[in-house]
Amino acid sequence: MAAVAGNLGAVAGASLNSNVLVKLDGGSVSSSAFLGRKLATGGSIKANVKHQGVVGKRRGVVAYVAPSTTEKSVNEPKKAAGGIAEGQKGGQCFGVFCVTYDLKEGERPKTWRKTVRIAVSGAAGMIANHLLFKLASGEVFGQDQPIALNLLGSERSRDALEGVAMELEDSLFPLLREVNIGIEPEEVFADADWALLIGAKPRGPGMERADLLDLNGQIFANQGKALNKVASPDVKVLVVGNPCNTNALIALKNAPRLNPRNFHALTRLDENRAKCQLALKAGVFYDNVSNMTIWGNHSTTQVPDFLNAKIHGARVVDVIQDEKWLKEEFTPRVQKRGGALIQKWGRSSAASTAVSIADAIKSLITPTPEGDWFSSGVYTNGNPYGIAEDIIYSMPCRSAGDGSWELVTDCEINDYLRERMKKSEDELLAEKKCVAHLIGQENGYCDLPEGDTMLPGEL
Numbered sequence: 001m002a003a004v005a006g007n008l009g010a011v012a013g014a015s016l017n018s019n020v021l022v023k024l025d026g027g028s029v030s031s032s033a034f035l036g037r038k039l040a041t042g043g044s045i046k047a048n049v050k051h052q053g054v055v056g057k058r059r060g061v062v063a064y065v066a067p068s069t070t071e072k073s074v075n076e077p078k079k080a081a082g083g084i085a086e087g088q089k090g091g092q093c094f095g096v097f098c099v100t101y102d103l104k105e106g107e108r109p110k111t112w113r114k115t116v117r118i119a120v121s122g123a124a125g126m127i128a129n130h131l132l133f134k135l136a137s138g139e140v141f142g143q144d145q146p147i148a149l150n151l152l153g154s155e156r157s158r159d160a161l162e163g164v165a166m167e168l169e170d171s172l173f174p175l176l177r178e179v180n181i182g183i184e185p186e187e188v189f190a191d192a193d194w195a196l197l198i199g200a201k202p203r204g205p206g207m208e209r210a211d212l213l214d215l216n217g218q219i220f221a222n223q224g225k226a227l228n229k230v231a232s233p234d235v236k237v238l239v240v241g242n243p244c245n246t247n248a249l250i251a252l253k254n255a256p257r258l259n260p261r262n263f264h265a266l267t268r269l270d271e272n273r274a275k276c277q278l279a280l281k282a283g284v285f286y287d288n289v290s291n292m293t294i295w296g297n298h299s300t301t302q303v304p305d306f307l308n309a310k311i312h313g314a315r316v317v318d319v320i321q322d323e324k325w326l327k328e329e330f331t332p333r334v335q336k337r338g339g340a341l342i343q344k345w346g347r348s349s350a351a352s353t354a355v356s357i358a359d360a361i362k363s364l365i366t367p368t369p370e371g372d373w374f375s376s377g378v379y380t381n382g383n384p385y386g387i388a389e390d391i392i393y394s395m396p397c398r399s400a401g402d403g404s405w406e407l408v409t410d411c412e413i414n415d416y417l418r419e420r421m422k423k424s425e426d427e428l429l430a431e432k433k434c435v436a437h438l439i440g441q442e443n444g445y446c447d448l449p450e451g452d453t454m455l456p457g458e459l
C-alpha cells in the first residue's frame with residue numbers, strides 16, 4: 001500500500017509501523033495494518049490515514065472525501081471476509097486514496113449513491129489503461145455513482161500497477177473514492193461488486209493453443225476460487241482475457257457460491273465491429289444499426305448475425321440486398337478484424353476493447369431499449385436455439401438494467417446460421433474438454449478442431 005499523498009507527504013521517508021497514531025495538521029491520523037509501499041526515499045509507511053475536519057482545506061480534497069451517504073466508507077472499520085486479514089481487503093490502498101476525511105453531516109454529497117467496488121485484473125495492461133479512466137470519470141456507472149477500484153496485477157507488473165495508481169491519483173476524479181492494489185486475487189477481489197478479468201498471459205512464440213488454454217485456464221481457476229471466497233455474492237464477472245469464453249467457464253465452475261448467470265465473456269467488441277461494417281456498407285451512421293448478435297466463441301468461428309440485425313428498424317438483408325457481400329466479405333471481416341488491426345499498428349486492440357467493456361457494463365445496468373438487444377457470452381443453461389448446455393456461448397440478451405439479463409428467444413435461425421453456430425459450439429465443446437481438469441471433470445483430452453481460430457495477435 002502507499003499511504004502517502006497530500007498532507008501526508010510530509011512524512012515521506014519515515015517508516016511507520018501499524019497501529020501508530022500520527023498527528024498531522026491538527027487532524028488525527030490513525031494507521032491500519034496495510035503493507036507499506038516503498039517510497040522514493042526508501043522508507044515505507046504503514047498507515048491508513050484518517051484525517052478529520054479538513055474538508056475544503058485544499059483544492060480537490062473534497063473530491064476524495066469518502067463518507068457521504070455511502071456505506072462503504074474507508075473510515076469505517078472493515079469487516080473480515082473469507083479469511084482475509086482485516087486491513088488487507090481489496091489489496092493495499094494507494095496514495096491519496098488512503099486519505100479519508102470525516103465530513104460533517106451537512107457537508108456530505110447527498111446525491112451520491114452507494115459506492116460500487118470494481119475489481120480489475122491485468123490492471124497494468126493496455127486495455128485497463130484505457131478502461132480505468134473511463135470507470136473513474138463516471139462515464140460508465142454514472143455521474144452520481146462513486147466507485148472503488150481494486151486493481152490486480154501480476155508479480156511482473158507490480159511496479160507498473162503503482163504507476164497506474166499514481167496516474168489515477170493525479171487525475172483528481174471526484175467519484176473515485178478508493179484505489180487498492182495487489183497481486184493476490186483473494187485480497188483484491190474482496191467485496192467486489194464487479195470483477196473485470198482482463199489479465200491473461202499472451203501466447204508465446206511456438207506455443208500450442210492447447211498450452212495456452214491450460215496456462216490461462218489455471219489463472220482463471222484461481223481467480224474463480226478467489227471470487228467464490230471473497231467477492232460480493234452478486235458480483236458480476238466479465239471475462240476479457242483470452243480465450244475468454246472458456247476462461248469464463250473455468251472461473252464459473254470454480255465459483256459454485258456465485259450465480260452462473262452473472263458470468264460473461266466479452267463479445268461486445270465483435271458486436272461493435274459488426275455494427276460498424278454494416279453502417280459503412282449501408283451508408284448510415286452506426287447508431288442506426290441495432291439487433292446485432294454475435295453467436296458463439298470469441299474466435300474466428302464467431303457468427304455475426306446479419307439475418308436478424310436491423311438498420312433503421314428494417315432487416316439488414318432488405319437494406320443491403322447483397323447476400324454475397326454479407327456472407328463472403330462482412331462475415332470474415334468481422335471475424336478477423338482483430339488481426340487486421342494488429343497488422344496496421346503492431347498491437348492488439350486496447351482502446352476499442354475498453355470502450356466495448358464499458359458498453360457491456362452499461363448494457364447490464366441500463367434497461368435495454370425496446371425491441372433491441374446486445375451480445376454477451378453467457379452460460380447456456382436453457383436456450384431455445386439447441387446450443388449445448390454448460391458452456392459460455394455468445395447470444396442475444398436484454399437487461400432490465402439491474403445487472404441481470406434475459407435471453408432473446410425469438411431470433412430466426414436459418415440453415416446458414418445454424419451450420420456456423422454449430423461450428424463455434426463444437427469449438428467451445430472441444431476447448432471445454434481440454435480444460436476438464438480445471439472444471440472438476442474427468443476424462444479430458446485436447447483435440448481442438450483443425451486450424452487456428454483464435455483471434456490473431458490477441459493471444
Ligand SMILES: NC(=O)c1ccc[n+]([C@@H]2O[C@H](COP(=O)([O-])OP(=O)(O)OC[C@H]3O[C@@H](n4cnc5c(N)ncnc54)[C@H](O)[C@@H]3O)[C@@H](O)[C@H]2O)c1
Pocket residue numbers: 121122123124125126127128152153154156157198199200201202219239240241242244266267268269270298348349350353457458459
Ligand atoms: N474479449 C475481447 O474482445 C478481447 C479483445 C482484446 C484483447 N483481449 C484479451 O485481453 C487480454 C489483455 O489484453 P491487453 O492488451 O490488456 O494485454 P497486456 O499484455 O497489455 O496486459 C495484460 C496484463 O495482465 C497482467 N497479468 C498477466 N497475468 C495476470 C494474472 N494472473 N493476474 C493479474 N494480472 C495478470 C500482465 O502482467 C499485464 O500487465 C489478452 O488476453 C487479450 O487477448 C480480449
